[in-house]
Amino acid sequence: MYCLKCGYNLFGLPRHVCPECGNAFNPDDDSTYQVSIKRRKYIPFWMPCVLAFYPLLPSVLVYATWLVAGYHLGREPKAMADDPNQLGGMVPIFYWAAVLSQIGLIIWAPLALVSYATYGLRGREDNRWIRVLMLLLVAAVTIGVLLSLIWSRIGYWFLD
Ligand SMILES: [Zn+2]
Numbered sequence: 001m002y003c004l005k006c007g008y009n010l011f012g013l014p015r016h017v018c019p020e021c022g023n024a025f026n027p028d029d030d031s032t033y034q035v036s037i038k039r040r041k042y043i044p045f046w047m048p049c050v051l052a053f054y055p056l057l058p059s060v061l062v063y064a065t066w067l068v069a070g071y072h073l074g075r076e077p078k079a080m081a082d083d084p085n086q087l088g089g090m091v092p093i094f095y096w097a098a099v100l101s102q103i104g105l106i107i108w109a110p111l112a113l114v115s116y117a118t119y120g121l122r123g124r125e126d127n128r129w130i131r132v133l134m135l136l137l138v139a140a141v142t143i144g145v146l147l148s149l150i151w152s153r154i155g156y157w158f159l160d
Contacts, residue, residue: 001027002037009037042124045131048115052135054108055142059149061098066154068094079157098158112139 001010008020010033017024025032065084069077072089084095120132149155 002034004034007037043119043122048119048135051112051115052138055146058101059146061101062158065094065098077157079160
């Protein structure tokens with residue numbers, strides 16, 4: 001016999017009220033409690049946390065493509081001249097990984113927002129809306145890092 005709302009063990013209680021969440025139950029009515037334990041599912045904090053940092057991935061990959069291309073050429077890559085797809089070695093692999101991770105941003109944006117809202121509503125911590133605000137800030141900063149990279153000569157070379 002377990003609480004319908006929170007899964008607390010209700011065996012041998014003097015009063016027919018869950019001490020954990022205050023939900024009332026009737027031992028003679030099996031629709032007011034659950035027979036097997038099924039705890040309320042919480043969204044762990046690391047899920048929205050990982051998502052907040054995702055935009056760093058395309059930033060790192062774009063920068064890595066630039067570095068690898070520079071290493072391959074023996075000089076700084078030039079926009080309009082050095083196409084990453086035409087360069088040999090590892091350059092195209094880094095280039096396409098960077099492109100894919102940028103396409104991933106389209107899926108990331110709604111996924112991140114949904115995970116923040118879900119965590120805010122179904123998280124375990126008391127201060128979770130403050131955490132959600134912090135994660136929005138982290139996401140804004142990581143997006144800012146990506147945009148400043150895109151608007152630099154590295155991004156200009158990458159996107160030309
Ligand atoms: Zn309960």
